[in-house]
Amino acid sequence: MSDTEPTKKAYTLASGDKMPAIGLGTWQSGKNEVSEAVKHALSVGYRYIDTALAYGNEHEVGEGIRASGVPREQIWVTTKLDNPWHKRVAEGIDASLKNLGLEYVDLYLMHWPCSTRPDDLKKHYDDWNFIDTWREMQKLVGTGKVRNIGVSNFGIRNLEKLLNDPSCKIKPAVNQIELHPNNPSPKLVAYCKEKGIHVTGYSCLGSTNSPLYKDKTLLSIAESKGKTPQQILLHWGIRNGWDVIPKSVNKDRISGNFDIDGWSLTEDEMQKLSNLPDRFKVCGDDWLPIKVFFGDDE
Numbered sequence: 001m002s003d004t005e006p007t008k009k010a011y012t013l014a015s016g017d018k019m020p021a022i023g024l025g026t027w028q029s030g031k032n033e034v035s036e037a038v039k040h041a042l043s044v045g046y047r048y049i050d051t052a053l054a055y056g057n058e059h060e061v062g063e064g065i066r067a068s069g070v071p072r073e074q075i076w077v078t079t080k081l082d083n084p085w086h087k088r089v090a091e092g093i094d095a096s097l098k099n100l101g102l103e104y105v106d107l108y109l110m111h112w113p114c115s116t117r118p119d120d121l122k123k124h125y126d127d128w129n130f131i132d133t134w135r136e137m138q139k140l141v142g143t144g145k146v147r148n149i150g151v152s153n154f155g156i157r158n159l160e161k162l163l164n165d166p167s168c169k170i171k172p173a174v175n176q177i178e179l180h181p182n183n184p185s186p187k188l189v190a191y192c193k194e195k196g197i198h199v200t201g202y203s204c205l206g207s208t209n210s211p212l213y214k215d216k217t218l219l220s221i222a223e224s225k226g227k228t229p230q231q232i233l234l235h236w237g238i239r240n241g242w243d244v245i246p247k248s249v250n251k252d253r254i255s256g257n258f259d260i261d262g263w264s265l266t267e268d269e270m271q272k273l274s275n276l277p278d279r280f281k282v283c284g285d286d287w288l289p290i291k292v293f294f295g296d297d298e
């Protein structure tokens with residue numbers, strides 16, 4: 001990680017590619033608002049957009065990128081393989097690239113370790129699992145369509161399974177997981193670090209109707225520093241060594257979330273935020289046909 005201000009920081013992946021420390025999230029960003037959000041984010045300095053086939057807005061994200069006038073090669077774009085596409089990885093990336101209107105993405109993630117049947121979203125394939133999916137994703141490297149491949153929502157148990165499988169020739173470059181002070185996942189973060197897998201923190205503000213905005217520890221740190229709770233949360237994540245992808249479709253909030261240079265949190269403030277007594281995830285796995293989280297970072 002370069003030793004600069006948060007918005008200038010970048011994490012070097014195993015491929016040597018440099019991934020910015022802050023990007024714009026787009027889950028639940030409506031088709032009618034996400035192009036403007038992306039364009040605005042790029043105009044105030046963001047150089048990283050996180051999207052997914054499942055968000056249904058890749059086309060509009062691509063429009064925002066083009067409307068910004070920022071050269072493609074200056075922007076980091078992450079998208080994700082949707083669960084019902086696990087048996088159709090080659091088609092999945094082609095669909096995303098077509099939607100985005102791009103020739104390649106910087107990072108292609110397996111969205112969830114769950115191969116859902118497209119004909120019945122309540123069912124998992126019996127004859128296919130995430131190791132099969134990863135075998136197919138590895139074939140994308142070298143096609144020019146993806147610069148890096150990675151996973152998302154993998155706990156230690158599933159990462160172990162994947163990394164120990166003989167068919168795993170390419171280590172995931174990134175594991176994108178839920179990370180905020182109510183779900184700091186220290187064991188999983190340490191595991192990824194030990195294995196050389198970079199971590200992206202999603203729902204880094206606590207997601208929609210964030211429970212964190214009532215947290216007294218966070219609010220008092222924000223007040224004493226004269227910063228918004230969101231700015232504090234983004235600093236906390238970046239200081240911990242992961243990149244953050246706050247979602248907003250509001251121009252002022254997009255700008256404010258990027259206005260995080262020129263100050264820092266003390267070690268004591270970092271520790272207080274890392275040790276909040278309340279621990280819970282805001283994104284569960286109960287909507288999936290199989291369990292993917294097994295508790296305690298597993």
Ligand SMILES: NC(=O)c1ccc[n+]([C@@H]2O[C@H](COP(=O)([O-])OP(=O)(O)OC[C@H]3O[C@@H](n4cnc5c(N)ncnc54)[C@H](OP(=O)(O)O)[C@@H]3O)[C@@H](O)[C@H]2O)c1
Nearest residue numbers: 025026027202203204205206207208230246247248249253
């Ligand atoms: N891999 C996965 O499975 C996965 C799962 C979840 C999320 N993600 C990615 O991570 C991104 C971020 O996570 P998230 O969308 O769950 O939640 P988040 O970024 O933690 O929070 C987004 C919420 O905070 C609001 N917000 C943003 N900035 C604010 C500010 N300065 N003041 C007040 N409210 C603010 C947004 O509303 P407004 O838009 O109205 O500002 C929205 O309701 C997603 O968009 C997606 O790209 C990935």
